[in-house]
Amino acid sequence: MPIVMPLLKKSAAATAVAASAVIGLTALPAHADTGSQIVQIAQANLGKGPCDTNSAGGASYGSSCTGNGGSPEFWCADFVKWVWGQDGVNVSGLTPAAGSFGQYNGGLSSTPHVGDAVVFNYKGGGVADHVAIVSQVNADGTIVTIGGDEGGVSGNWAATAHVHGDGPYSGAIGYSSYMGMNISGYVSPIGGNSGGTVTTPAPDPVTTAHVFMVGSGNTLFNQDGNYAKGTWSALQSVPGGAAGVTKVAAASTGKITRLYAIGSDNSIYTNDGNYATGTWGTWQKIPGTTGARELTAVAIGNTVHLFYINSSNTISNVDGDYTRGTWSSVKQVPGGAAGVQKIAVTAQGNAVHLYLTGSGNTLYNINADYNAGTWSSLMALPGGASGVQNLTVATVGSIDHLYYTGAGNTLFNQDGDYAKGTWTGVMTVPGGASGVGFLSAAAIGSTVHLYFTGSDNTLYNIDADYNAGKWSSVYHIPGGAAGLGAITTSTN
Incomplete structure (x- = not known):
């Protein structure tokens, strides 16, 4: 199979760039200009x-x-x-x-x-x-x-x-x-018909959550929730023939979802779904990623930061630069985290916030500042959460919303406000969800969509509207997905 991220091609004629469509949602208005x-x-x-x-x-x-x-x-x-x-x-x-x-x-x-x-x-x-x-x-x-x-x-x-x-x-x-x-x-161009002023149209808003799930036979399935239309797609197999999948993670660069999966050999594989063209690539192994047990991923610009728990129960990191078309070498995340069981990651600006459970299933956090090129020290999260089984995180503004399952497989939540430097206490997610298994969360605007598998191994959803300060009721997602294992979500 071809290498997942092609090397940059150079010629006197031109150089192709491994880049994806990323037009930022927070871009400022364009200057008045021609063109x-x-x-x-x-x-x-x-x-x-x-x-x-x-x-x-x-x-x-x-x-x-x-x-x-x-x-x-x-x-x-x-x-x-x-x-x-x-x-x-x-x-x-x-x-x-x-x-x-x-x-x-x-x-x-x-x-x-x-x-x-x-x-x-x-x-x-x-x-x-x-x-x-x-x-x-x-x-x-x-x-x-x-x-x-x-x-x-x-x-x-x-x-x-x-x-x-x-x-x-x-x-x-x-x-x-x-x-x-x-x-x-x-x-600048010479001549032409353009003139006057221009404000570049705003990019398409993020409206759709793509939920990927490991189903029966350890194959991958997908359903898409379009929150602008209020509809869900039918359940479908992810193209490419992936089998033996144990865990899965996803990140979006523009209209492209970068999907990552741990295979039966405990290596990490990747495939790209281009939602602008409606096409998928082929599954390819990421070099150097062996002994993987759990994984999580986040995109900053055209770079995806992929983290995974290795066979030593510490955290490894490999970065995919989709502009240059390269993968970094595998690195050990500093900070001394050991006995790691679960991980989840999010980003604010050029900072990555990595959350993990350690021995005793308590919660820790370590952050990477990619502007400064530094990592923080490992910190135990306040609040006294223990017995954590699964966790996920989504960011709205300066606040990381962390969700996890605790005793009795019920859902809990803590919020970290990075602008204020504060954390809330542990809160129970309303709605009465119980028997919760795997988790995944994604933010669209000011709403976090939280997905989880229930005791019947089917897919459920509950939404937190942080503008209105309220939660939806628990919703059973249609489509007939059953026998589910790990899940992940991307948006665009």
Whole structure:
């Protein structure tokens, strides 16, 4: 099978970037700027591949489909040139090489504008690694971009890549940890029909929870709850033929769910579900992940931080950089946590909050600050929770809402407010749920959707509306899922 995250492909023509569509929900309004039509054209092609029918009704983007001896070429520059051309921009001198944009219109500048091209890893002489379109410029100095030839599959990159949105991320010249490359500069289009001012449309709101569950035969199933429509999909098998699955975790980067599963060999495997295109990839083993017992995952930007309990009952970590297309080596989480039984993770900004049960099934916490590159010390959570069996966490604003099962398999909750530095006491989740098994939680807006398996091994849900300060009643999710084991949830 191909490596799960393809290595970054480089050529003088262009470099494909392993990136997924992530347009942040907290982006600030765009500056007044030109380029509205360019952005609209680019957005109309999100999710399209090199040989797809483009938004103008034609085939491909210039030579994107045939430029490599009749097959797709690395086509990020083809896409930007095509979009500009559709707006009437003078594209003379631009070629399928990303670096040709570095020689256009007097060369690169340090100031981005909506509709500009942003060039990455420019080496001079018309050679660069990637180019994309600036679709939004924010007051805090961040940008949002749309690029072609991103998110391909190793060994067949150009043909499997698509048009993706990225950001917000810092628009400063220099190394971008989000994109995994240097931002070399920006270049504005010459001419074109765009004019006036533009406020980039807000990204699609998060409305759907994707619940994944281990079912009979240790295979994986999925149901989707659309909270905008108030509907649930039918129960379906996750494509790819995964079998022997014991535990599962998920994280979302834009419209892509990154699904992780522990197999019968106690290694961790991954598969990607692209909800923009309605497609799944193939299951692939993550290098170095052996002896896994439990796992949890969270995304920050285009990087997924995956944590798992290893055979020594300590916590290991491996990071998947979906921009650069690489996995880090397996690392031991510092702090001295031992005898670990369960783990759950969430993130606030660039900080990861990892929760765990230790010997005696009590609750602990350790946090990673990815801005500073440091870990906190291990801390016992206040409140005296004991006998914890399973746990999950979801974040609304600055508050981590931690849920767990205790004595009698009932549901309990504690909230940690990281803005105030305080924790609540232990509270019983209302609704009378008992016989609770596995847990998973996901926040959509200010509501946390808590999913759990009951004593009959079917799927239930209860929701906490933190704006209104109330809980729903327990709801039996339709669809006939039965014989369930571990569950996990992603949203987009």
